Amino acid sequence: MYFFTEKELRMMYKKKAFNQFVLEKNQKLTPEARQFLLDRKIEVTTCKYKKTQEKTIQKEMQSTEWMGYTEMVSSEILEAYFLSETIKHRVSKRILLLESLMRDTLEQPKELNDDNFPIFVDIYPYVTDLEGPLLVKLQKVYGLLCLMTHQFPEFNHGFRKVTMELIGIVETIVGGIDDKRDDVTL
Structure with missing residues (x-):
């Protein structure tokens, strides 16, 4: 000792x-x-406590990263779908099914669940609607916010605020709610 x-x-x-x-x-x-x-x-910690703390932080970072990457991949696939629809290519339905398959097979691992970061709205049922391309773009913005949250944790609160507003916008679009707020400023 x-x-x-x-x-x-x-x-x-x-x-x-x-x-x-x-x-x-x-x-x-x-x-x-x-x-x-x-x-x-000066904080005094034991080696065991520090390792537990580091594992928790690493798990949270992996969860946010996982969400970011899956949202980005999903958005890219959906944009490919819109491009194929524009040129009336016969593989457009297969591309749309690819996105569905990706969502089903690449679910976030249970050990990476992050209850702290807001989950994006499932836009898949709405991508073939007129607002589809807009929803895909907003989904890509969400994915980028996930990745930025991981890279710049000191801005976590700001990212969360922006993400909540983004999700509100998407819910307005998919819910068909007419957004007539007067407080919207750019």
Whole structure:
């Protein structure tokens, strides 16, 4: 068993300031060392707790990334469908079925479920409607927001706010609700 002393911590802190101190399995703090860390508001964690915390963060990031990539792939497939419909190509129905197959077979793994990020509206039943291309574009924006949330977690709150508004717009489109809000500004 190894005990960190206040003197050791002071020297470590003098070399490079830190705001978290991780204790390994066979390490402890002397009372003076603990007080030194408390006075500087330095968080003390055990190696086991830190690993659990890192796994949770990694799981959340993977979940958001997974949503982003699946939304982007789905959007690309649906845009291919619209292009094939425009030129009246015979594979257009197969492309639409491909998107459905992708959604069914590439469901988000259960261990990656992220209850914190808002889920996008299922636009699949509406893609053949007049608003289909617009819905696909908005789905692609959602996918990009998922990826940006992962890359820039410090803006999480802002991304969530934008995503909620985006989902509201899509719900208005698929619900056939006439959006007559006066507070809409660009």
